[in-house]
Amino acid sequence: MLTTTHSPLSEALTGAVVLPGDARWDEARSAFNLLLDQHPAAVAFPADADDVVGAVAYARGAGLRVAPQATAHNQGPLGGLENTLLLNVGALQEVHVDPAAQRVRVGAGVKWDRVAPRLSAHGLAGLHGSSPDVGIAGYSLGGGMGWLARKHGLQANAVTAMELVTADGSLVRADADHHPDLFWALRGGGGNYGVVTAIEFAVHPVDDLYAGALFFPFERSSEVLHAWSALLPTLPDELMSWASVMHFPPIPDVPAFARGRSFAVVMAAYLGDEAEGRALLKPLRDLGPERDTLATVPPVVLGDLAMDPLDPVPFHLTHQLMDDLPAETIDELMAKVGPGSGRGPTVTILQFRHMGGALAREAPGAGARATLPGEVCMIALGAVFDEHMDVAVRDALADIDAAVLPHAVGEYPNFVEVPADASRFFEPGAWNRLRDVKRRYDPADQFAGNHHVPPAGDA
Ligand SMILES: Cc1cc2nc3c(=O)[nH]c(=O)nc-3n(C[C@H](O)[C@H](O)[C@H](O)COP(=O)(O)OP(=O)(O)OC[C@H]3O[C@@H](n4cnc5c(N)ncnc54)[C@H](O)[C@@H]3O)c2cc1C
Numbered sequence: 001m002l003t004t005t006h007s008p009l010s011e012a013l014t015g016a017v018v019l020p021g022d023a024r025w026d027e028a029r030s031a032f033n034l035l036l037d038q039h040p041a042a043v044a045f046p047a048d049a050d051d052v053v054g055a056v057a058y059a060r061g062a063g064l065r066v067a068p069q070a071t072a073h074n075q076g077p078l079g080g081l082e083n084t085l086l087l088n089v090g091a092l093q094e095v096h097v098d099p100a101a102q103r104v105r106v107g108a109g110v111k112w113d114r115v116a117p118r119l120s121a122h123g124l125a126g127l128h129g130s131s132p133d134v135g136i137a138g139y140s141l142g143g144g145m146g147w148l149a150r151k152h153g154l155q156a157n158a159v160t161a162m163e164l165v166t167a168d169g170s171l172v173r174a175d176a177d178h179h180p181d182l183f184w185a186l187r188g189g190g191g192n193y194g195v196v197t198a199i200e201f202a203v204h205p206v207d208d209l210y211a212g213a214l215f216f217p218f219e220r221s222s223e224v225l226h227a228w229s230a231l232l233p234t235l236p237d238e239l240m241s242w243a244s245v246m247h248f249p250p251i252p253d254v255p256a257f258a259r260g261r262s263f264a265v266v267m268a269a270y271l272g273d274e275a276e277g278r279a280l281l282k283p284l285r286d287l288g289p290e291r292d293t294l295a296t297v298p299p300v301v302l303g304d305l306a307m308d309p310l311d312p313v314p315f316h317l318t319h320q321l322m323d324d325l326p327a328e329t330i331d332e333l334m335a336k337v338g339p340g341s342g343r344g345p346t347v348t349i350l351q352f353r354h355m356g357g358a359l360a361r362e363a364p365g366a367g368a369r370a371t372l373p374g375e376v377c378m379i380a381l382g383a384v385f386d387e388h389m390d391v392a393v394r395d396a397l398a399d400i401d402a403a404v405l406p407h408a409v410g411e412y413p414n415f416v417e418v419p420a421d422a423s424r425f426f427e428p429g430a431w432n433r434l435r436d437v438k439r440r441y442d443p444a445d446q447f448a449g450n451h452h453v454p455p456a457g458d459a
Pocket of ligand 1: 068075130133134144195414
């Protein structure tokens, strides 16, 4: 627990408050991306929903904005956080799983790693993404695109209710019957509408799951990406696959076979039996991978499949949603950052995720982030450990963006790591409705979501 400094703010809640100059200040204000250097006015750690009410009331009286935070995995877009109370809900750790109803209720500080194993034991899975370390609240508020997304869509639209403290200090429940406009806006509009204290969502039975990864030598990256891209139009919604070029650091956290090595990797998760899965992936297996981990597995395995880092990392990241990944774009990308490009491991991971399926279909009753455009999502990340790498990574990511831009059809806010104009993430109708709901629930713009939705009427 972080130290509590005595201040008027600390009288507003029972949980800890950390102020500039406190021994734990740097820890309290730090984010998953270690390149960030944010300076909020204070950081509060409410112990429960009443504490959230107290902290929000204090901030209102003190003229501070409130930035809700769970795990700090996407704090970059918030900028410097001047004149803002950072409100970390990490202590809200309630977890209730109802396997019969296929429903989950969690406190806003809960990460996927506390829920996925319990669901898996009941043959169920939630719509989590690549990292079990990501918070369910922030992931769901921005969209949530994971392993089962082609079959079941975005996690935001699996949400059945949220409880939140709004700008007037009330603790409200937003669902299809209560505050339906607010419920719509929260599912994609992010942390702009209040501090979420609890979230409820539907999960899915997983009878059969065939999942794992095919590892190929780095030198074969081009061949693997071409084969993967050609396969996409043949794949059913039950099969999600991601193709990556990955450079693993030589650290103990990385499995021994991969430590310090580079690979082209195709990861896949198929909601079906092994024989069907093998048949669907045959063209890739026929290439002769160096290592093949595909097997019938319980859903909990999906949490580890992508091998995402669990500890904070200093990094730059870019992404694009693309209508296609044509052969010439793969060639251009490989020439810029692949084997023989001379760039070595500058781009730690260049990943392509298959999209489409349920991601492109608006479900009845969906929220503001109903769908995502594109057939492929490109994500590129470069770890940065010194100034030289900072320049090299920025240059490499800019080259990647230039290569894929002709096929870019949109952006996904959860993958945007820098301050941005959020209007470009939504269709004009949805954007205007988000701003209208903001005007009704937070007219003074007290809440700073990671991607800002200003109240209607504000410039
Ligand atoms: C390693 C890694 C892997 C990832 N993999 C995926 C993936 O596979 N698929 C995918 O879709 N995304 C993925 N993401 C992106 C992830 O969805 C976003 O970073 C998401 O915003 C994280 O939410 P959080 O609560 O963990 O982080 P935070 O930084 O704590 O929250 C992000 C934002 O969410 C809002 N928020 C959080 N909690 C609350 C709350 N209680 N009340 C109101 N607003 C709140 C705030 O606006 C906050 O700024 C990944 C990110 C990382 C770093």
